[in-house]
Amino acid sequence: MCSSQGNVLCFTIDFGSGFTSSESSSKTALWRYKFSQLKGSSDDGKTRVKLLFKNAESNQIEMKELEFANLTAVLHCIHSFIAAKVASMDPLFMCSQSFPGNYINS
Template sequence: MCSWQGEMLCFTVDFALGFTCFDSKTKNVLWRFKFSQLKGSSDDGKTRVKLLFQNLDTKQIETKELEFQDLTVVLHCIHSFIAAKVASVDPVFIDSQSIARKHTYSH
């Protein structure tokens, strides 16, 4: 749950879909962006986070400012998803993990 433009909404981070914000009552999607569209972020260290997304059609940057009761948990979640997404598309990372596992199991 989060607050956006004075409304109580649901914010989800999904490995396949990316970031989605939808109305908690109607379940209507207000906006959705892929991980690759996230171009920057900042937070106030308390409750608010600004996410900067690039619109694929217009190439313009859209700012989404959300407010959360537990910002730290949300930021850790976002960072974990981004790290996992990067790792999943980086063949060098995948290869290094595969080699590390083989090395670990051989001892």
């Protein structure tokens, strides 16, 4: 849950569809962007985050400002999804990582 311009919204991050904001009562999607459309972000370190998305049709940058009760948790979640998305793009990525206790024979 979050708020934007005084409205209570649901903010969802999905590995397949990306970022979605919907009305909390009707669950009607207000906007949806793919991970690749995220072009930047900033936060105030307290409750607010600004997400900059590139509109696929107009190529214009659109800003979405959201307010969260636990901003740190939301930012960790966003970063985790983006890192997982990037890692999934390169099938050799996981093989190139060294994990304690795992050894790759060369």
